[in-house]
Amino acid sequence: MSASSGPAPGPVAVVGAGLVGLGWVVVWTRAGHPVRVVDTDQAALDRAGETIAALWSDVETRPVPDTVTLTTDLAAAVSDVVHVQECVVEDATVKAEVFAAIAAAAPATAVIASSTSALVPSSFTASVPGRERTLVAHPFNPPHLHTAVELVPAPWTGAEAMAATRHLLEDAGMEPIELAAEIDGFVVNRLQSALIHEAFRLVGSGVVDATDVDRAVRGALAPRWLTLGVMETIDLNAPGGIEDYVQRYGPMYARLAREQREPVDWQQVLDAGLAADRAAVLPREDLDARRRWRDGRLAALRRFLDGGSATS
Numbered sequence: 001m002s003a004s005s006g007p008a009p010g011p012v013a014v015v016g017a018g019l020v021g022l023g024w025v026v027v028w029t030r031a032g033h034p035v036r037v038v039d040t041d042q043a044a045l046d047r048a049g050e051t052i053a054a055l056w057s058d059v060e061t062r063p064v065p066d067t068v069t070l071t072t073d074l075a076a077a078v079s080d081v082v083h084v085q086e087c088v089v090e091d092a093t094v095k096a097e098v099f100a101a102i103a104a105a106a107p108a109t110a111v112i113a114s115s116t117s118a119l120v121p122s123s124f125t126a127s128v129p130g131r132e133r134t135l136v137a138h139p140f141n142p143p144h145l146h147t148a149v150e151l152v153p154a155p156w157t158g159a160e161a162m163a164a165t166r167h168l169l170e171d172a173g174m175e176p177i178e179l180a181a182e183i184d185g186f187v188v189n190r191l192q193s194a195l196i197h198e199a200f201r202l203v204g205s206g207v208v209d210a211t212d213v214d215r216a217v218r219g220a221l222a223p224r225w226l227t228l229g230v231m232e233t234i235d236l237n238a239p240g241g242i243e244d245y246v247q248r249y250g251p252m253y254a255r256l257a258r259e260q261r262e263p264v265d266w267q268q269v270l271d272a273g274l275a276a277d278r279a280a281v282l283p284r285e286d287l288d289a290r291r292r293w294r295d296g297r298l299a300a301l302r303r304f305l306d307g308g309s310a311t312s
């Protein structure tokens with residue numbers, strides 16, 4: 001994963017020591033980058049070492065290298081980095097201030113990337129000096145257990161900044177999804193939105209219950225999508241490939257799409273029984289334990305997909 005030849009990976013700064021920021025620390029550290037972690041809250045930094053060690057143990061058996069430093073001094077932390085990954089609260093005003101402070105102190109060559117889940121980059125980078133080196137690099141939670149990361153340019157983001165970030169992420173074992181332009185929801189949430197919406201429609205209409213919706217995803221869609229994705233799945237699912245698939249099944253999907261156009265009232269579906277059904281299957285006080293179970297399963301899957309490299 002880390003570059004075994006060529007120059008040593010340059011320092012990276014992670015600004016915001018919450019869950020997402022500390023996941024990024026694991027990603028960059030595994031790739032051999034010295035990492036400077038910055039937070040305005042000393043208590044968050046005091047907790048960070050323990051959390052990083054716990055996340056690290058999901059993917060590595062060796063101890064955390066001593067290349068991670070923790071500080072409240074943003075300007076010093078970013079002064080010689082090749083990349084800054086902003087992971088502060090999801091607020092465009094705060095992000096604009098943090099980007100301005102980073103831009104004032106980081107080398108002009110460093111890319112400044114935001115982890116934002118739902119803000120388009122133009123909403124907080126318009127006034128940043130050197131804004132052509134700003135973009136969104138949106139990870140999935142927790143970042144050290146997912147390879148996907150969405151690279152989203154603002155209208156003023158330079159091709160060099162996109163390419164440099166893509167290379168840095170690929171060297172760190174990530175698989176960037178590069179958007180040509182910013183769009184609300186980026187790619188993953190737009191895909192997810194279509195599927196969750198249809199799940200609510202089916203449950204709300206009483207055709208199927210929530211447990212069986214999850215069975216449909218886990219037992220039919222997810223295994224193929226994990227192996228191939230959506231487009232390659234359909235390319236293989238008709239004898240003559242994707243053109244044959246479109247000929248055979250296009251009319252059916254067009255019919256379904258017309259039926260699926262109306263938005264569904266999610267709250268109404270919750271109130272009509274979905275909330276009670278979920279609480280019966282998973283009591284609300286068990287949510288945290290189940291989240292830890294999920295992360296353990298994701299870590300095991302990651303190790304399997306990496307060919308067992310994390311445990312060997």
Ligand SMILES: NC(=O)c1ccc[n+]([C@@H]2O[C@H](COP(=O)([O-])OP(=O)(O)OC[C@H]3O[C@@H](n4cnc5c(N)ncnc54)[C@H](O)[C@@H]3O)[C@@H](O)[C@H]2O)c1
Pocket residue numbers: 015016017018019020021038039040041044086087088089090091094098115116117118138139140141
């Ligand atoms: N939680 C998710 O599932 C998820 C997934 C992908 C991306 N994201 C995005 O990542 C970002 C961080 O999310 P999180 O869940 O880790 O949040 P969080 O609240 O856990 O952590 C935010 C951290 O930023 C620090 N902070 C706030 N202002 C700061 C500043 N001016 N300078 C330095 N540090 C500052 C806070 O003290 C806190 O430690 C958000 O933009 C979020 O949308 C979240």
